[in-house]
Amino acid sequence: MVDIRSARAVAPGIPSDSTAALVIDHLTVEYGSGHGAVVAVRDASLTIRRGEKRGVVGESGSGKTSLARAVPGLLGRSGRVVHGQILVDSTDMGRLSERARAQVRRRAVSLIFQDPLNSLDPVRSIYSQTSEAIRFRRPGGRHLGRKEMGRAVQTLLEECEITDAVRVMKQYPHELSGGMRQRIAIGMAVAGDASLIIADEPTTALDVVTQAEILQMLDRVVTTRSTALLFITHNLAVVSEFCDTVSVMYGGRIVEEGVCREVVQNPLHPYSRGLVQAIPAISGGRRALVGIPGDPPALGDPERGCRFEPRCSLGNGVQVCREQVPALEQVSAEHGSVRSVRCHLVDRRRGDTTGDAAV
């Protein structure tokens, strides 16, 4: 059993006594079994407190989505948690019956997916779906009368910055733009008093202008409710603008964790550093982008040593990197913020990069 009090808190500014909405402790997620088994997440731990926006960033196959889906227990038929614990509001999800877990999903954890069409029913009106979310998720929602429910739906949609809420309520998902659908999906996610919202690439399918609007709106609704947010994305730039803290995943493992601003300004893990350098910038001059050579690892391969070693500018060919899996170690605790890095050569890295601003 994990002691929540001692669980690592990363962010400064988030009161350390605010309760942990989510504790993931040494989580390992596997798909399939026997020889064909693929380990998607290995030994991942993270804690998110209420009011904290945590970004989990990684490329395809890094395990970020499996990590997020393990929390509500939505890994599908072939996926399962083989090790570790997940605590939502101090409740151990693994010990619950399927029925009790569904209860937690309804009340405490909300999900937002990349394609809002997956979370909206195409044959039911927006009113019908939104009111259902309020009825089941909001305490006392069951007892709302027709008029009260109408008002509640309207207020909720307006809170999600839908200007023409009364008309939109009567419409169906196909009549709305992608941005509007995502607003409604977010509205349904915050309809109750969920302590944790999990958003899996919520803006990836949207245009940049809409993306910026949705992020602002999401920021507002989670901040006013001091909900914990687990924000899954491949886009480090979005995370850097939006989240308080970030966990960088590579090959199923969390390789770096810390306060967002600090991680993007001074990434310590060679992979995080590579990611930052690979992101093109609009401002500043035209410069050669630095890609990371090679390709991401196949998760089916057994893990020997550091997963990033073949692509690493520091560790490629270094014996310890090839043979030993590095541990996620805390490297600094400046200004009350914690930075952890999974790299054998982090001391060397830190020596190189102290005071080095973002590339």
Place this chain on the structure above:
Amino acid sequence: MSGDGSPSEPARLPQGSALEVIELSKSFAGAKATGTRRRLIIEAVRSVTFRTVPGGILGIVGETGSGKSTLARCIAGLTKPSGGRVLWDGVDLTSLSREEWRIARRQLQIVLQNPYSTLDPRMTVLDTVKEPLDNYSIGTAADRIEAVHQVLAKVGLGPDFQSRLPAKLSGGQRQRVALARALVLNPALVILDEPVSALDVSIQAQVVNLILTLQRDLGISCIVILHDLAVARQLCDRVLVMYAGRVVEQGDAEVVLSTPAHPYTRALVAASPEIGKELVRTSRAEHAGASSTRATHDTVGCRYRFRCTLSRGATVCQIEDPELEMFAGTQYVACHLAKNSASDKPHPVSEQLRTTPSALT
């Protein structure tokens, strides 16, 4: 737009083959409007005029539905334009017969967006890249294989890749194969539709660098369709910004993306996520009813006026569709109000947006 050629045409245009697009339009019949028999006409591309500079990389940027892919398909002859002309070396491509197109296509290749669906899953890398050479019966069988080896080396794939099937390739490798297939005919112009959008960031940087290197070494011209302005900034010499089928701004990539003049380009630049930037906070009211679908059906006035932060119901924006006009140097803007608003703000707009988003209003 005036008929005397493109506004993008600088006085000192380098000599060589250039692609000239003149008042190109493409409309589609949309769904029937409820209760009527009339089909809505969607003007996906509306009177677009521009010219490429030989050996340059021209970016076409805009959001989903802006018409950028339709424009690319019209240029490549995959979609028949409804109006206008595409001149290549003085030859009008839109009037070519099938056989003439077959010959012209050696010069003009297109790489489609998704590297996961553009390759035949049953063909090896060698066969895939060799197929265009076979189609045109170029050289002997041995020559063709040699040509494939050379082009694979150029895109950074070793000889051990030639016997692989697409299933055994990563996204980045597939995109390299797609590039090799386009380059094996030594084209003069390559159109790339979203070449990096399906790739992970670390691989995206590799492919951007590869395109830059190939373009420089082989001296080809490129037209690149992009939705990511940051990639456009790093990859392109010049950019066209499209909105609802219209070119709203064009010019040097550096100028347009660092000091955008059209309110739409400004909004795009301000909204593009970037490391170390604060989340832009604009008020929702500014984008009320912000739907480009509505703009595509609209026939009079500026199509951007529903979302515009400058217009605010100005009469001129409601009745007249603005033409592309010179804004400064090589920068051309289609906006009635951009010039007036720019004179108030001597500083680069993007910087202002970053610090005071209210500058948008």
